[in-house]
Amino acid sequence: MLVQKAVKLTIKEHQILDSVMPGQDGWHLQSDLECLTSCPGYGQCDGQGPDGKVCSDRWRESSLSDDSAKVFVHVLRNFDFYNQGDLPGLAAKSEEVTALRFKFLQAMDDFSSQEYTEGSLLLTQHRRRERAKGLSLRLKWERFDQTGKLECEACAIDFFAVYGEAGFRVIECHHQIPLSHENHMGKTRLEDLALLCANCHRLAHTDEQLHGVDALKEYVKEAQGNPLPPA
Known part of the structure; x- marks a missing residue:
């Protein structure tokens, strides 16, 4: 087009x-x-x-x-x-x-974010939580305009410094209160969101205790200070 x-x-x-x-x-x-x-x-x-x-x-x-x-x-x-x-x-x-x-x-x-189908044609039906289009990118831009960085709030890697403009597509937006959670009131504020790298984002969803970015940051900091022993 x-x-x-x-x-x-x-x-x-x-x-x-x-x-x-x-x-x-x-x-x-x-x-x-x-x-x-x-x-x-x-x-x-x-x-x-x-x-x-x-x-x-x-x-x-x-x-x-x-x-x-x-x-x-x-x-x-x-x-x-x-x-x-x-x-x-x-x-x-x-x-x-x-x-x-x-x-x-x-x-x-x-x-x-486009999805591509491979192999056989299948008819599938699914339900998904509606998300506010553009909210993620707005958070990234506001954070970048304020700090000049696209920093993971848990591990502190600056993805703009590493990847430049592509960093906007690499860093992810995390809902500290999941859309499916009973405490989610149907509206999301920017302060309810956090920017996380893919690793920390996945980690945040392994335990409900880590959904909040402050708890996740402390967890990551402690893990980085206590590396696993060599196999």
């Missing part, structure tokens, strides 16, 4: 993307363009992006994929570098730019 159909963009968000994608008014000639080496498509796209359109003035015609979403996230995170000054008052940390980057991160999160 094309970007302009897959992501609901406001008129202002169209203007923001126009200001950072090459080929717009104010940009230098293609031969003079400078790209950051941290771009996911650097050295492969020749200024044209993963599918030949995203990193150009034809970005609206680009299809939204995991690869193209990474480029959008990249240029928006580096808005101060790519912007040609045609939108004064905006910066990488501006609310409008941050909100737009959030939309593409949400798209990446949706790509990573």
